[in-house]
Amino acid sequence: MSEIFENSGFSTLKDLGEFGLINHLTEHIKLYHNSTVKGVGDDAAVLDFPNKKVLVSTDMLIEGVHFDLMYMPLKHLGYKSIIVNLSDICAMNAKPTQVTISLGISSRFTLEAIEELYSGILLACNKYKVDLVGGDTCSSQKGLIISVTVLGEANQEDIVYRNTAKAGDLLCVSGDLGGAYMGLQMLEREKAVFLENSNIQPDLEGKDYIVERQLKPEARVDVPETLKALGIKPTAMIDISDGLASETLHIANSSKLGCKLYEEKIPIDPMTYDTARDFGLDPTVCALSGGEDYELLFTVSQSDYDKIKFQPDISIIGHMTDESEGCYLISKSGNAHTLTAQGWDAFKK
Amino acid sequence: MSEIFENSGFSTLKDLGEFGLINHLTEHIKLYHNSTVKGVGDDAAVLDFPNKKVLVSTDMLIEGVHFDLMYMPLKHLGYKSIIVNLSDICAMNAKPTQVTISLGISSRFTLEAIEELYSGILLACNKYKVDLVGGDTCSSQKGLIISVTVLGEANQEDIVYRNTAKAGDLLCVSGDLGGAYMGLQMLEREKAVFLENSNIQPDLEGKDYIVERQLKPEARVDVPETLKALGIKPTAMIDISDGLASETLHIANSSKLGCKLYEEKIPIDPMTYDTARDFGLDPTVCALSGGEDYELLFTVSQSDYDKIKFQPDISIIGHMTDESEGCYLISKSGNAHTLTAQGWDAFKK
Numbered sequence: 001m002s003e004i005f006e007n008s009g010f011s012t013l014k015d016l017g018e019f020g021l022i023n024h025l026t027e028h029i030k031l032y033h034n035s036t037v038k039g040v041g042d043d044a045a046v047l048d049f050p051n052k053k054v055l056v057s058t059d060m061l062i063e064g065v066h067f068d069l070m071y072m073p074l075k076h077l078g079y080k081s082i083i084v085n086l087s088d089i090c091a092m093n094a095k096p097t098q099v100t101i102s103l104g105i106s107s108r109f110t111l112e113a114i115e116e117l118y119s120g121i122l123l124a125c126n127k128y129k130v131d132l133v134g135g136d137t138c139s140s141q142k143g144l145i146i147s148v149t150v151l152g153e154a155n156q157e158d159i160v161y162r163n164t165a166k167a168g169d170l171l172c173v174s175g176d177l178g179g180a181y182m183g184l185q186m187l188e189r190e191k192a193v194f195l196e197n198s199n200i201q202p203d204l205e206g207k208d209y210i211v212e213r214q215l216k217p218e219a220r221v222d223v224p225e226t227l228k229a230l231g232i233k234p235t236a237m238i239d240i241s242d243g244l245a246s247e248t249l250h251i252a253n254s255s256k257l258g259c260k261l262y263e264e265k266i267p268i269d270p271m272t273y274d275t276a277r278d279f280g281l282d283p284t285v286c287a288l289s290g291g292e293d294y295e296l297l298f299t300v301s302q303s304d305y306d307k308i309k310f311q312p313d314i315s316i317i318g319h320m321t322d323e324s325e326g327c328y329l330i331s332k333s334g335n336a337h338t339l340t341a342q343g344w345d346a347f348k349k
Numbered sequence: 350m351s352e353i354f355e356n357s358g359f360s361t362l363k364d365l366g367e368f369g370l371i372n373h374l375t376e377h378i379k380l381y382h383n384s385t386v387k388g389v390g391d392d393a394a395v396l397d398f399p400n401k402k403v404l405v406s407t408d409m410l411i412e413g414v415h416f417d418l419m420y421m422p423l424k425h426l427g428y429k430s431i432i433v434n435l436s437d438i439c440a441m442n443a444k445p446t447q448v449t450i451s452l453g454i455s456s457r458f459t460l461e462a463i464e465e466l467y468s469g470i471l472l473a474c475n476k477y478k479v480d481l482v483g484g485d486t487c488s489s490q491k492g493l494i495i496s497v498t499v500l501g502e503a504n505q506e507d508i509v510y511r512n513t514a515k516a517g518d519l520l521c522v523s524g525d526l527g528g529a530y531m532g533l534q535m536l537e538r539e540k541a542v543f544l545e546n547s548n549i550q551p552d553l554e555g556k557d558y559i560v561e562r563q564l565k566p567e568a569r570v571d572v573p574e575t576l577k578a579l580g581i582k583p584t585a586m587i588d589i590s591d592g593l594a595s596e597t598l599h600i601a602n603s604s605k606l607g608c609k610l611y612e613e614k615i616p617i618d619p620m621t622y623d624t625a626r627d628f629g630l631d632p633t634v635c636a637l638s639g640g641e642d643y644e645l646l647f648t649v650s651q652s653d654y655d656k657i658k659f660q661p662d663i664s665i666i667g668h669m670t671d672e673s674e675g676c677y678l679i680s681k682s683g684n685a686h687t688l689t690a691q692g693w694d695a696f697k698k
Contacts, residue, residue, distance in 0.1 A: 037402060041603075042510050043440035043587060044406035044501065049398055053386060057393035058483055058498055060451040064490040091392035102409040102496050134407055141413040145489075147451050147496035149407055152393065161391050238392060254390075 016111070022137055025118045032129040033097045035153065045133035047098060047151065053159060055096075055152035057088035063143035070194075071187040071202075074113055076215045078120025081146045084241065086128055086219035087294040089152035091239035093160035093224045096152040099125065100134040104145035117144075128221060158224075158233065160298070163254035165236035169299035171251075171259060171318040172234075172308065174223045176267040177244055178283060181290025182275045183207070183214030189279075209271050217294045223314075227298075230307045234298035245288040246341035247297045249327060251320075258325040261318040261339060264332050288329070289342040365460070371486055374467045381478040382446045384502065394482035396447060396500065402508060404445075404501035406437035412492035419543075420536040420551075423462055425564045427469025430495045433590065435477055435568035436643040438501035440588035442509035442573045445501040448474065449483040453494035466493075477570060507573075507582065509647070512603035514585035518648035520600075520608060520667040521583075521657065523572050525616040526593055527632060530639025531624045532556070532563030538628075558620050566643045572663075576647075579656045583647035594637040595690035596646045598676060600669075607674040610667040610688060613681050637678070638691040 016024060026040045038046040047054075061067060061081050069077070082099060089096040101121060105114060125132050130150070190202040204211050220239075227234060236255055238247045244266065252259045266287050276283040299320055300308060308314060318330075327339040365373060375389045387395040396403075410416060410430050418426070431448060438445040450470060454463060474481050479499070539551040553560050569588075576583060585604055587596045593615065601608045615636050625632040648669055649657060657663060667679075676688040 038510070042512070043437040044404040044443070044499075046441070046508060047403040047405060048505075049403060050400070054396040054398060054403060055393040056396060056447070056449060056483055056498075056500065058449040058451050058485055058496070060453055060485045060487055060494070060496055062453050062487060062489050062494070065453075065488050088392040092395070094393070098405070100405060100407045100498060102407050104409055104411050104414075104494065134405055136407055136409045138409055138411060139414050140411050140494075142491040145409070145411070145453065145494055145496075147407070147409055147494075149405075149449060149498040150393075151405065156397075159395060161387070163391075 018137060021114070025114070026132070028122060029132050030126060031131045033131050035097055036131045036133055039131060039133040040135070045098070045100070047133070049153055052153035053156050055089050055092050055094045055154060056149065057085060058147065058149040059085050059088070061146040063145070068191070069144070070191050072215060074116040075120035075123070077146070078117040079124045079216055081148050082121055082124035082128070082130070083217050083219045083294060085148045085150035086130065086221065087239040087241070089150055090220050090224060091237050091296060092152070092154065093158055093227070093234060093237055094152040094154035095221065095224070096128060096130050096150050096219070098131045098133045098151040100149045101132065102136040102147040104138055104140035106140045106143055109144065128219060158228070160234045160237040162236050162238045162251050165251050165255040165257055165299040165320050166301070167257055167320050167322050168302055169235050169320045170302060170305060170308075170316050171248065171261065171297070171299055171320060172314055172316050173240070173244070173267065173295055173297050174220050174314055175293065175295040176269040176272065177240065177293050177295060178268050178276065178286035178290045179210045179213035179272045180217060180292035181286045182272045182279070183210035183212070184292070185279055185281070186211060186275065187214060207271065207275065209269065210275060214292065217292065219294060220296045223296045226311070230311065232300055232304045232307055234300055237296060237298035240293045240295045240297055241291055243289040243291040243342070244297065245339055249339060249341050251297065251299060252327050255320070256323050258321040258323050259318055259327050259339070260321060261329045263329060265315060265317040267315040267317075367486060370463070374463070375481070377471060378481050379475060380480045382480050384446055385480045385482055388480060388482040389484070394447070394449070396482070398502055401502035402505050404438050404441050404443045404503060405498065406434060407496065407498040408434050408437070410495040412494070417540070418493070419540050421564060423465040424469035424472070426495070427466040428473045428565055430497050431470055431473035431477070431479070432566050432568045432643060434497045434499035435479065435570065436588040436590070438499055439569050439573060439645060440586050441501070441503065442507055442576070442583060442586055443501040443503035444570065444573070445477060445479050445499050445568070447480045447482045447500040449498045450481065451485040451496040453487055453489035455489045455492055458493070477568060507577070509583045509586040511585050511587045511600050514600050514604040514606055514648040514669050515650070516606055516669050516671050517651055518584050518669045519651060519654060519657075519665050520597065520610065520646070520648055520669060521663055521665050522589070522593070522616065522644055522646050523569050523663055524642065524644040525618040525621065526589065526642050526644060527617050527625065527635035527639045528559045528562035528621045529566060529641035530635045531621045531628070532559035532561070533641070534628055534630075535560060535624065536563060556620065556624065558618060559624060563641065566641065568643060569645045572645045575660070579660065581649055581653045581656055583649055586645060586647035589642045589644045589646050590640055592638040592640040592691070593646065594688050598688060598690050600646065600648060601676050604669070605672050607670040607672050608667055608676045608688070609670060610678045612678060614664060614666040616664040
């Protein structure tokens with residue numbers, strides 16, 4: 001039925017066949033969790049979570065929509081495709097444990113290209129100690145398609161939903177925001193330059209941090225651990241894939257609350273700030289609407305203020321209010337602006 | 350980032366937006382299982398399997414590779430995309446309980462089209478009582494992409510792998526084979542006729558059974574239940590997605606065994622048989638290499654022969670041998686042919 005490499009001219013792939021390719025790619029998988037009873041190799045993986053709740057989330061990445069292989073190396077793409085899924089489990093205050101991966105591959109990809117992609121996938125699995133337990137590999141008519149499902153585990157009492165914030169809770173965020181978006185702007189600009197004149201090499205010098213935020217994001221598995229060590233259970237949590245504004249509104253709307261977000265408190269890295277200025281962009285807007293930072297946004301009770309106020313890498317950026325008070329961004333000059341989600345919900349324009 | 354319907358001219362979809370679309374599609378989901386603690390609506394679903402092992406499997410379906418919308422109605426496609434995944438859980442002698450669905454949708458699809466697809470997805474979920482607990486919806490550059498992950502549950506002692514058959518075990522199969530393949534041949538022929546002259550309506554009269562085998566297959570969730578009721582635990586099991594030959598070889602090779610498969614014992618429906626003859630095809634080859642029947646192929650101990658021999662809808666088609674004896678098809682005339690997998694492993698041709 002599928003015919004990935006018939007037309008590719010790469011005899012190695014034709015010789016391998018689908019099952020040979022899967023065997024070749026999966027032979028170096030390491031398993032870390034006792035919950036993995038049986039990984040790849042049968043009709044389904046077998047897992048065991050006798051004393052934990054099981055978390056499940058899934059995300060699909062499509063070439064030309066979610067990534068551009070002109071500046072996204074395949075190894076980075078493989079890595080990122082795992083990270084964006086792990087982040088969803090972290091956002092439940094839980095620990096990712098297993099992933100499955102389905103790949104749709106067009107005939108222009110070589111075995112070496114797929115190995116590159118897979119090396120990034122396995123790098124992320126090994127770094128974050130998650131077990132790759134299954135998947136599917138098939139041909140696509142056009143471009144590369146990656147679908148990942150992640151499983152995680154948590155004690156019932158530790159799981160945090162997005163709809164359980166309370167009025168008065170403090171709104172907190174890990175890390176800094178807007179960097180992934182500015183990294184994307186840099187890469188898009190260099191791509192445009194390159195397309196104009198292929199003799200000009202990309203100039204990303206000194207922009208390592210923001211380029212890496214875009215190409216090689218990390219999942220904040222450390223944040224649930226840190227909060228637990230501090231004796232804090234967040235009242236609500238979500239990860240920032242679509243921009244701070246959109247995610248804040250998700251917490252507020254699903255918790256039936258309002259919020260006040262303070263512009264001056266939003267953590268923005270100096271390189272993000274300066275690059276935004278160079279591009280004529282407002283750094284705050286990049287943080288609010290940029291997306292793909294994969295930081296965690298969460299609310300904590302005011303009574304936890306003393307525990308969290310000096311925590312490095314966590315910023316208190318606002319607080320939740322009654323629903324009737326609405327959702328506002330308070331600018332540096334003290335003006336209140338209605339908070340709107342411009343994130344990636346680009347269906348609606 | 351994604352821009353599914355900006356270009357579609359269908360204002361309803363633009364108005365809905367991504368989150369509106371997801372809410373719209375998921376509002377009629379019914380949940381059947383206590384193991385589903387929290388379904389759609391957060392970063393991840395929360396599940397609970399305190400006393401069971403958890404099965405996980407995933408499959409991706411890509412337009413133009415796995416299906417052709419010229420003759421595959423969207424509702425059927427949605428239904429089938431669930432079934433092929435449920436079948437993988439049945440193949441572990443387990444019970445499917447939850448699914449997640451990711452859709453990549455190109456701008457040519459209307460809201461009504463997506464609703465059709467979803468109605469088939471929900472029909473399968475309701476019929477098989479599996480809970481739709483998560484997913485992702487994004488735009489694709491070309492065509493429709495469906496990625497499903499299924500979870501299931503089983504007692505440890507009931508799970509059956511494919512690599513645990515023993516020499517002397519009987520090889521059994523549920524239902525009949527080759528029908529889905531002949532249904533596909535019918536549909537392909539009528540498509541070719543229609544492309545030649547669009548005034549000629551498809552003539553599928555009297556071919557309901559094989560067309561339905563292709564367009565609306567079912568998952569054999571009843572087979573594990575029947576076997577349990579008979580007091581039989583299969584020694585190995587796999588589902589037939591790639592054709593009888595390929596799946597038999599999977600059991601034999603992974604169990605390090607040989608096998609003898611008897612042509613005269615292979616269950617083929619009369620309509621499949623007659624249609625194959627009309628097309629100048631060998632019905633046995635259709636059963637061996639056709640694929641997509643989603644029947645279950647399994648081995649049982651010879652001591653279970655009396656329990657299974659009169660079981661309707663289960664055929665004993667051969668037996669496993671020592672590896673050194675090789676894998677053979679014994680033809681109706683008594684000749685032994687080496688069994689080769691021509692299934693869907695079309696990477697290798």
